[in-house]
Amino acid sequence: MILKSRILTIRPVSIGDRLLDIPCKVCGDRSSGKHYGIYSCDGCSGFFKRSIHKSRVYTCKAQGDAKGKCPIDKTHRNQCRACRLQKCFRAEMNRDAVQHERGPRKPKGNKEGSSMLNRLSLDGVPRLPPILLPPPPPPVTASTLIFQPPSLLQILLAAEKYQFRLVEESWKDLFLLHLVQWSHSLDLTSLLSTYKLQLKPQPGDEHAFQRDHHIMQVHSTLLPPFYCTLSSDKLE
Amino acid sequence: MILKSRILTIRPVSIGDRLLDIPCKVCGDRSSGKHYGIYSCDGCSGFFKRSIHKSRVYTCKAQGDAKGKCPIDKTHRNQCRACRLQKCFRAEMNRDAVQHERGPRKPKGNKEGSSMLNRLSLDGVPRLPPILLPPPPPPVTASTLIFQPPSLLQILLAAEKYQFRLVEESWKDLFLLHLVQWSHSLDLTSLLSTYKLQLKPQPGDEHAFQRDHHIMQVHSTLLPPFYCTLSSDKLE
DNA sequence: GTACGTCCAGGGTACATTATT
DNA sequence: AAATAATGTACCCTGGACGTA
Ligand SMILES: [Zn+2]
Ligand SMILES: [Zn+2]
Ligand SMILES: [Zn+2]
Ligand SMILES: [Zn+2]
Numbered sequence: 331m332i333l334k335s336r337i338l339t340i341r342p343v344s345i346g347d348r349l350l351d352i353p354c355k356v357c358g359d360r361s362s363g364k365h366y367g368i369y370s371c372d373g374c375s376g377f378f379k380r381s382i383h384k385s386r387v388y389t390c391k392a393q394g395d396a397k398g399k400c401p402i403d404k405t406h407r408n409q410c411r412a413c414r415l416q417k418c419f420r421a422e423m424n425r426d427a428v429q430h431e432r433g434p435r436k437p438k439g440n441k442e443g444s445s446m447l448n449r450l451s452l453d454g455v456p457r458l459p460p461i462l463l464p465p466p467p468p469p470v471t472a473s474t475l476i477f478q479p480p481s482l483l484q485i486l487l488a489a490e491k492y493q494f495r496l497v498e499e500s501w502k503d504l505f506l507l508h509l510v511q512w513s514h515s516l517d518l519t520s521l522l523s524t525y526k527l528q529l530k531p532q533p534g535d536e537h538a539f540q541r542d543h544h545i546m547q548v549h550s551t552l553l554p555p556f557y558c559t560l561s562s563d564k565l566e
Numbered sequence: 567m568i569l570k571s572r573i574l575t576i577r578p579v580s581i582g583d584r585l586l587d588i589p590c591k592v593c594g595d596r597s598s599g600k601h602y603g604i605y606s607c608d609g610c611s612g613f614f615k616r617s618i619h620k621s622r623v624y625t626c627k628a629q630g631d632a633k634g635k636c637p638i639d640k641t642h643r644n645q646c647r648a649c650r651l652q653k654c655f656r657a658e659m660n661r662d663a664v665q666h667e668r669g670p671r672k673p674k675g676n677k678e679g680s681s682m683l684n685r686l687s688l689d690g691v692p693r694l695p696p697i698l699l700p701p702p703p704p705p706v707t708a709s710t711l712i713f714q715p716p717s718l719l720q721i722l723l724a725a726e727k728y729q730f731r732l733v734e735e736s737w738k739d740l741f742l743l744h745l746v747q748w749s750h751s752l753d754l755t756s757l758l759s760t761y762k763l764q765l766k767p768q769p770g771d772e773h774a775f776q777r778d779h780h781i782m783q784v785h786s787t788l789l790p791p792f793y794c795t796l797s798s799d800k801l802e
Numbered sequence: 803g804t805a806c807g808t809c810c811a812g813g814g815t816a817c818a819t820t821a822t823t
Numbered sequence: 824a825a826a827t828a829a830t831g832t833a834c835c836c837t838g839g840a841c842g843t844a
Binding site: 363364365366375379408427428429431432433434435436 | 812
């Protein structure tokens with residue numbers, strides 16, 4: 331780990347060009363930098379964090395003189411939590427450096443993170459009226475998105491207050507859906523015309539929106555959505 | 567803005583002895599001047615920037631009446647991203663003041679450290695590995711993604727180390743692309759077969775993958791990718 | 803000087819593996 | 824044996840330092 335500032339650069343102790351790996355001050359294992367104030371390994375830092383978060387109090391099970399003196403090294407560090415935590419504190423790990431627990435990083439079981447569908451049911455965006463997804467809403471997969479799609483127009487109207495944001499953030503998805511759904515019930519080209527006035531051109535490609543627009547216009551002269559044919563002829 | 571270093575701190579405008587420390591309008595922490603239109607701290611301004619760049623949409627995990635009302639102050643601001651971002655917007659942080667991401671500050675020292683996933687998702691629009699778009703890569707918009715598509719197979723091979731995660735996280739997009747691209751150069755059905763063995767069924771819809779699989783099989787019996795026709799007949 | 807940006811150490815969480823009950 | 828808890832690796836997020844127009 332390297333501490334940097336304009337004034338000086340402090341590197342981990344080194345001899346010549348070779349960096350010495352600084353061992354964990356608690357167990358002697360290889361450290362991965364400083365944690366809670368001291369050089370420590372991932373194991374000890376994780377152990378310390380969990381102990382602090384849960385306010386754990388451990389008891390050393392050794393008897394007599396050995397009590398509280400269990401050896402803490404890489405191979406024995408899990409033998410006695412009481413002595414491990416004690417050694418963390420004696421090595422001057424700082425309990426105040428442990429932060430509050432944070433909220434979950436990814437929403438439950440939803441790994442896709444950046445798709446239109448997620449956006450529509452998430453924070454700040456009004457839930458779709460029951461008409462569109464009557465309770466209990468069936469789980470929506472990519473296939474239901476395509477073959478039983480709510481009208482994009484309906485979605486956007488329901489999300490009226492957030493329409494502008496949605497369009498900006500979801501442009502890629504809307505574009506794809508436009509190509510797939512191919513529906514005359516929603517003319518994305520007018521949306522594009524409206525919003526491109528306020529969108530900043532991408533540096534290096536100022537004509538992106540014009541091109542998207544042109545492509546969609548070409549499409550709109552073609553056949554009706556092919557999913558209609560598919561869904562009646564081949565599916566279900 | 568406040569200039570800080572270990573050596574000295576220069577505070578902003580003061581009148582007489584009184585400092586005009588304007589607090590962060592989002593969390594109340596000490597602000598470091600205006601960011602994106604409002605006085606805000608480094609934390610909130612960085613958070614806002616990252617959220618906009620990556621088109622993040624967060625979910626408040628609170629239940630019932632508390633939903634969307636998590637307290638946002640210096641010590642709790644990391645507890646709920648959804649409510650923090652909501653508060654940024656309500657404090658009138660301006661998303662249009664967030665600029666396009668720039669290139670790396672110093673091209674020296676090729677760092678391979680960042681994950682493929684990060685490089686693939688910049689500004690919400692997938693970036694392509696350097697192999698496919700040798701420098702200087704043209705900006706990729708939705709239209710180029712569709713009409714000059716790199717082979718998905720190539721993408722996945724280039725991202726070999728990250729293949730599994732990519733497929734998991736991008737499934738919806740891949741599925742849409744499959745419908746749009748319709749390419750025989752990549753058989754997503756085999757991908758699906760491979761991965762569904764290791765994917766946990768979604769609670770409430772254990773047959774999702776079988777259904778997706780079936781739909782794609784139906785599609786694969788149909789015509790060649792229509793974008794080929796389009797791009798040769800109607801475009802450019 | 804201001805207010806954009808990037809960089810990165812050291813916080814965090816997720817989850818497969820291992821240990822314990 | 825199954826359920827539960829703890830561990831440690833892999834990766835994500837935060838915010839302060841610093842670069843730049
Ligand atoms: Zn250790
Ligand atoms: Zn002990
Ligand atoms: Zn703040
Ligand atoms: Zn919340």
